[in-house]
Amino acid sequence: MIEVALGIDIGGTNTIFGFINKEGVCLAKGTLKTQKHADIEDYIDELFQIVETKRNALSYQIDIKGIGIGAPNASYYTGTIEDAANLRWKGRIPFVSLVKKRMDVPVYMTNDANAAAMGEKVFGAARNMNNFIVITLGTGLGSGIFVNGDILHGHDGFAGEIGHMIVRKSGRECGCGRKGCLETYVSATGVKRSVYKLLARHIGDSELRDIPYNKLTAKMVAEAANRGDEVAKETFTYTATILGEVLANVVAVTSPEAIFLFGGLTQAGDILFDPVRKSLEENLLSVYKNKIQVLPSGLTENAAVLGTAALVWNSKNNI
Amino acid sequence: MIEVALGIDIGGTNTIFGFINKEGVCLAKGTLKTQKHADIEDYIDELFQIVETKRNALSYQIDIKGIGIGAPNASYYTGTIEDAANLRWKGRIPFVSLVKKRMDVPVYMTNDANAAAMGEKVFGAARNMNNFIVITLGTGLGSGIFVNGDILHGHDGFAGEIGHMIVRKSGRECGCGRKGCLETYVSATGVKRSVYKLLARHIGDSELRDIPYNKLTAKMVAEAANRGDEVAKETFTYTATILGEVLANVVAVTSPEAIFLFGGLTQAGDILFDPVRKSLEENLLSVYKNKIQVLPSGLTENAAVLGTAALVWNSKNNI
Numbered sequence: 116m117i118e119v120a121l122g123i124d125i126g127g128t129n130t131i132f133g134f135i136n137k138e139g140v141c142l143a144k145g146t147l148k149t150q151k152h153a154d155i156e157d158y159i160d161e162l163f164q165i166v167e168t169k170r171n172a173l174s175y176q177i178d179i180k181g182i183g184i185g186a187p188n189a190s191y192y193t194g195t196i197e198d199a200a201n202l203r204w205k206g207r208i209p210f211v212s213l214v215k216k217r218m219d220v221p222v223y224m225t226n227d228a229n230a231a232a233m234g235e236k237v238f239g240a241a242r243n244m245n246n247f248i249v250i251t252l253g254t255g256l257g258s259g260i261f262v263n264g265d266i267l268h269g270h271d272g273f274a275g276e277i278g279h280m281i282v283r284k285s286g287r288e289c290g291c292g293r294k295g296c297l298e299t300y301v302s303a304t305g306v307k308r309s310v311y312k313l314l315a316r317h318i319g320d321s322e323l324r325d326i327p328y329n330k331l332t333a334k335m336v337a338e339a340a341n342r343g344d345e346v347a348k349e350t351f352t353y354t355a356t357i358l359g360e361v362l363a364n365v366v367a368v369t370s371p372e373a374i375f376l377f378g379g380l381t382q383a384g385d386i387l388f389d390p391v392r393k394s395l396e397e398n399l400l401s402v403y404k405n406k407i408q409v410l411p412s413g414l415t416e417n418a419a420v421l422g423t424a425a426l427v428w429n430s431k432n433n434i
Numbered sequence: 435m436i437e438v439a440l441g442i443d444i445g446g447t448n449t450i451f452g453f454i455n456k457e458g459v460c461l462a463k464g465t466l467k468t469q470k471h472a473d474i475e476d477y478i479d480e481l482f483q484i485v486e487t488k489r490n491a492l493s494y495q496i497d498i499k500g501i502g503i504g505a506p507n508a509s510y511y512t513g514t515i516e517d518a519a520n521l522r523w524k525g526r527i528p529f530v531s532l533v534k535k536r537m538d539v540p541v542y543m544t545n546d547a548n549a550a551a552m553g554e555k556v557f558g559a560a561r562n563m564n565n566f567i568v569i570t571l572g573t574g575l576g577s578g579i580f581v582n583g584d585i586l587h588g589h590d591g592f593a594g595e596i597g598h599m600i601v602r603k604s605g606r607e608c609g610c611g612r613k614g615c616l617e618t619y620v621s622a623t624g625v626k627r628s629v630y631k632l633l634a635r636h637i638g639d640s641e642l643r644d645i646p647y648n649k650l651t652a653k654m655v656a657e658a659a660n661r662g663d664e665v666a667k668e669t670f671t672y673t674a675t676i677l678g679e680v681l682a683n684v685v686a687v688t689s690p691e692a693i694f695l696f697g698g699l700t701q702a703g704d705i706l707f708d709p710v711r712k713s714l715e716e717n718l719l720s721v722y723k724n725k726i727q728v729l730p731s732g733l734t735e736n737a738a739v740l741g742t743a744a745l746v747w748n749s750k751n752n753i
Contacts, residue, residue: 246589260687262588267581269689270565271725274581276686279719281679291719360600367595368579368687370588400598400610406590 117142119177121166121218122424124227125149125186127201132166133417134177135424139238141417142177145169155204155213163217181221182214183426185230185419192272194224200290223426227251227419228275229266231377231412232259234422237429240375240413247373248365249412250277250358252380255290256298256305262369278302282361301358303333303380309350310336321346337383351386359394366395366403377412436461438496440485440537441743443546444468444505446520451485452736453496454743458557460736461496464488474523474532482536500540501533502745504549504738511591513543519609542745546570546738547594548585550696550731551578553741556748559694559732566692567684568731569596569677571699574609575617575624581688597621601680620677622652622699628669629655640665656702670705678713685714685722696731 119134119142126149133144145165152158170177188199194211196202211222225233232249235241241249245264251257256278260267267274278298279291286295287308299305310323310331322339323331323346339347362374374395381387392409399407414421438453438461445468452463464484471477489496507518513530515521530541544552551568554560560568564583570576575597579586586593597617598610605614606627618624629642629650641658642650642665658666681693693714700706711728718726733740 244589246593262581262586262593263584265582267688269581270563270691271689271721273721274565274687274689276689276719276721280683280686281717284679293717293719360603364599364683365687367599368593368684369586370590370593370595372589398600398612400595400612402590402592402595 116176116178118180120424120427121179121182122420122422122427123162123182123184124230124419124423125184125202126227126419127187130162131420132162133420133424134169134173134179135417135421135428137428139421139424141420143169143173144417144420150203153203155208155210158204159213159217179218179220181223181427181430182218183230183233183423184210184214184222184224185227185423185426186210186224187227189224189226190272191223191225191229191266191268194222196224221427221430223430225266225268225426226257226259226275227422228257229259229268230422230426231257231414231418232261232266232422233425233429234414234418235259235375235377235412236261237425238414238421240410241373244372246369246371247375248277248362248369248371249375249377250362252302252376252378254302254304256302260369261371267369277361277365280361280364282357297357297361301354301361306333306336306350306354306380307331309353310346313346313349313353317346319345323347333380334382337380337386340383340386348386351383352390355387355390356394359391359396360398362391362395362409363398363400363403366407367400370403371407373408373410375410375412377414377418381411435495435497437499439743439746440498440501441739441741441746442481442501442503443549443738443742444503444521445546445738446506449481450739451481452739452743453488453492453498454736454740454747456747458740458743460739462488462492463736463739469522472522474527474529477523478532478536498537498539500542500746500749501537502549502742503529503533503541503543504546504742504745505529505543506546508543508545509591510542510544510548510585510587513541515543540746540749542749544585544587544745545576545578545594546741547576548578548587549741549745550576550733550737551580551585551741552744552748553733553737554578554694554696554731555580556744557733557740559729560692563691565688565690566694567596567681567688567690568694568696569681571621571695571697573621573623575621579688580690586688596680596684599680599683601676616676616680620673620680625652625655625669625673625699626650628672629665632665632668632672636665638664642666652699653701656699656705659702659705667705670702671709674706674709675713678710678715679717681710681714681728682717682719682722685726686719689722690726692727692729694729694731696733696737700730
């Protein structure tokens with residue numbers, strides 16, 4: 116009998132789950148299209164049918180000690196998903212109690228960035244750290260903050276919305292209805308917007324002038340930058356400079372040991388990390404200078420599922 | 435035998451101490467000019483002589499369970515005071531170990547803003563709160579942050595430097611050597627600077643035009659505002675609007691239940707609090723709107739000493 120955590124990562128497109136042992140090894144995994152069912156009960160029924168199928172296909176028995184769930188707009192305190200823009204189920208979904216009806220084990224749910232931070236703590240590069248921040252760079256910018264060895268949930272479970280710190284007064288329109296939020300500049304979408312801003316400003320050639328906005332990806336911009344395209348290079352410097360400025364302000368609040376960058380955009384590598392580090396150091400109060408590491412996430416394969424499983428393994432019941 | 439904590443608040447001008455019982459009653463207090471002794475050993479010797487004199491003058495016996503100290507640039511982790519600009523003792527002063535030589539009880543030291551936050555938690559208006567922020571408005575702007583029921587010290591003990599978040603790129607010169615820090619706008623000094631900025635901009639009459647910069651105090655500005663002086667009123671609106679903007683960003687990091695304003699500047703009352711609340715709400719992400727209270731500190735008399743004594747009463751040894 117092998118003890119495992121069932122980690123479930125609910126993304127806008129795919130739901131991915133895995134059986135993860137205490138060492139962070141994924142023994143088996145499965146997927147389900149998140150949008151397949153309009154009814155939340157149907158979705159959870161099929162999800163647990165696949166879980167059982169995967170469990171029965173193993174050549175050994177497993178003991179599921181708990182379930183960890185990462186989902187957009189998930190509240191750690193209430194176990195609900197509330198008005199998630201990218202999911203079909205509207206209103207307030209009592210997700211944790213629906214899951215417990217199918218499998219009566221401890222269930223932990225939080226948002227995807229907090230799960231990424233927990234994964235970094237339990238299985239990644241933050242194993243020996245008690246105060247650190249994980250920034251997830253995807254369509255938007257998420258953040259998971261560890262203080263005193265625990266995730267910072269705050270009063271209502273919604274701490275860590277660094278992507279919605281306002282960084283430019285009357286700046287870019289944000290999906291949240293306000294203007295100038297960090298994620299309108301620093302995210303895959305932010306990079307695209309910055310490319311178009313710079314193409315408008317400059318007159319020089321750029322391979323990006325041939326790509327329509329709706330076809331452009333941050334990956335294309337990173338590749339162009341690494342080929343020496345000036346607009347693409349300036350885009351990354353611009354993006355990273357703003358991120359460094361804001362991180363310097365966040366450091367003045369929580370004083371972390373390290374900041375991890377996570378997600379597709381980090382594949383850009385040095386053209387992202389170098390100017391982030393430079394801008395951070397330039398903007399730090401002296402007491403913090405040369406102390407804060409900016410690092411790539413230590414999680415690569417199965418990162419999302421590892422993070423959710425880590426919620427189980429880090430809980431007081433399982434230490 | 436009455437159990438007390440010895441609370442010591444070390445300010446740039448005065449050192450104040452008191453014997454505080456578990457209910458937050460100050461049984462006796464004393465003072466010493468902080469600048470009297472160039473030698474730190476002489477200072478601590480005289481301080482503890484006065485403490486003994488005050489103890490012996492009591493008509494009952496006290497048992498000092500511990501000592502709490504609040505000091506500028508104090509590190510909670512190392513028990514040292516490091517390069518405090520307003521103190522005579524330079525370099526790294528091992529304050530806690532020097533105190534323990536005189537009285538061998540548990541000694542806790544932190545900076546003055548953290549002590550204020552601990553006072554709010556143990557004796558003030560935050561007794562039932564686990565996630566809140568105290569902003570101390572004096573010559574500068576300090577902050578003490580509670581998360582998960584504890585002071586947020588961060589990795590190196592220097593968390594909570596909200597006064598040094600950069601809020602205006604290339605803004606006002608700050609004593610820290612950078613530009614645009616929050617405390618250059620929001621503090622007693624910030625208020626004076628804003629008066630002069632507005633006197634330069636406007637042409638109308640103002641009673642403040644008769645006061646030289648070095649004579650002007652924030653209290654005079656508050657009094658002028660309450661008499662209807664337009665420049666003074668606009669100064670408070672300007673100050674409070676910036677504070678509200680920054681607090682909205684800080685809320686996106688730690689998600690507190692309440693924010694307390696503490697210190698002389700808060701005596702301005704509604705002309706400060708009303709525009710802070712308005713600006714905060716206007717700048718908050720929707721998930722936080724109408725949830726965050728902005729309140730005056732619940733500590734009035736002996737606030738600084740109560741806060742330092744609270745360090746003792748809140749410690750795990752004394753609960």
